[in-house]
Amino acid sequence: MIRQKEITICSLVSAFAFFCVSPSAQAAKLIDPPQVEWGCELSDEDVFSGITAGLFGRGWIITENDSEGNLVAQVIVRGKHTLVVDIVYTNTTYDITYKSSNKLKYKIGSDGSARIHRNANSWMNNILIDITEQLLSLCKN
Numbered sequence: 001m002i003r004q005k006e007i008t009i010c011s012l013v014s015a016f017a018f019f020c021v022s023p024s025a026q027a028a029k030l031i032d033p034p035q036v037e038w039g040c041e042l043s044d045e046d047v048f049s050g051i052t053a054g055l056f057g058r059g060w061i062i063t064e065n066d067s068e069g070n071l072v073a074q075v076i077v078r079g080k081h082t083l084v085v086d087i088v089y090t091n092t093t094y095d096i097t098y099k100s101s102n103k104l105k106y107k108i109g110s111d112g113s114a115r116i117h118r119n120a121n122s123w124m125n126n127i128l129i130d131i132t133e134q135l136l137s138l139c140k141n
Contacts, residue, residue, distance in 0.1 A: 027105055030114035031121050033128040035095040040139035044069070047089050050138050054131030058123075072099060075123060083120050085127075094131065096124055 042050070048071075052062065055073050063084070064072035074084040082102040088095045100106075104117040 026117055027107075027115045028118040028121055030098055030106070030116045031124075032097045033095075033124050035093055036128065036132050036135075037093045038132060038135040038139060041091045042135065042138055044091065046138050047091060047094070047135065050134035051087060051089060051094060051131050053134045054127055057130050058127055060127060073127075077119075077123075081117075081119075083123055085124060094135075096128060098124070 048065075051071070055062065058075065060073045060075045062071055062073050064070075069089050071087050071089075072084060073087060074082055076082050080103050083104060084099040084101065086097045086099045088097075098114070098116070098120070101116060101120060104120050106114065106116045106120075109115050
């Protein structure tokens with residue numbers, strides 16, 4: 001019984017170690033989130049407020065804002081991984097696109113597609129959800 005547990009634990013540790021160090025496990029195709037339309041027209045100030053609330057809730061900061069419906073936001077994770085995105089918005093839509101990164105294994109693959117650490121896609125998707133929730137709540141007011 002103890003031997004069986006040892007084998008199971010060793011198998012799990014080995015699988016986890018392989019998954020964590022495998023380059024293919026850490027890299028994924030870069031996927032920019034889809035453009036979002038939240039279903040009502042909001043003022044520029046309300047849209048900006050909703051976007052910033054969604055970003056700040058996840059620890060993102062705004063590094064550029066040209067007040068023409070374009071801003072640049074970044075997140076720094078564990079003091080070393082940086083992801084920067086462009087956010088273009090109107091009174092009814094917004095769009096998040098990858099701009100740059102640091103220490104996230106960004107590269108262009110042999111097939112021409114961009115690859116990046118899989119967490120970058122998750123981080124962009126998380127702010128997409130949070131920003132959309134903020135903007136939807138403003139529609140109800």
